[in-house]
Amino acid sequence: MSDTASGRPSVLFVCVHNAGRSQMAAAFLTHLSGGRVEVRSAGSAPAETVNPAVIEAMAEAGIDLSTEVPKVLTSAAVQASDVVITMGCGDACPVVPGKRYVDWALADPAGQGVDAVRSIRDEIEARIRTLLADLLPSR
Numbered sequence: 001m002s003d004t005a006s007g008r009p010s011v012l013f014v015c016v017h018n019a020g021r022s023q024m025a026a027a028f029l030t031h032l033s034g035g036r037v038e039v040r041s042a043g044s045a046p047a048e049t050v051n052p053a054v055i056e057a058m059a060e061a062g063i064d065l066s067t068e069v070p071k072v073l074t075s076a077a078v079q080a081s082d083v084v085i086t087m088g089c090g091d092a093c094p095v096v097p098g099k100r101y102v103d104w105a106l107a108d109p110a111g112q113g114v115d116a117v118r119s120i121r122d123e124i125e126a127r128i129r130t131l132l133a134d135l136l137p138s139r
Contacts, residue, residue: 009135010038012081018043018070020051020109021087024121027063028128036136040077046070054109057117061125083135 011029013022018041026041047070055065078084083100088108104127109117
């Protein structure tokens, strides 16, 4: 399983607004993979900005999301990915044959304070560590 252009596995994280869960997941995978995984995130109805509580919670984990911008989900992004991880985007997520789909049921950080976002962040980090072990098994 790998991105044909780079030879690396590729993962797309999708949620509705691309302002919280998918941004955190993409940032953790980028950070923890050290560039060994091609990472994308998008939303079926992207927000204007990343959730400020998400930015604050991720900064506490040493990851800066302050310059990230929510992106619209495209079929090209799905086509370019080996694994598509959805987080509550429902029927708006395009299904492409041959792709591996995983749905992560996670609380939505929208409208929540940083205290609530921390537990979501920590759950996402744990899931990313498990995903990374699956994508890049030790040799």
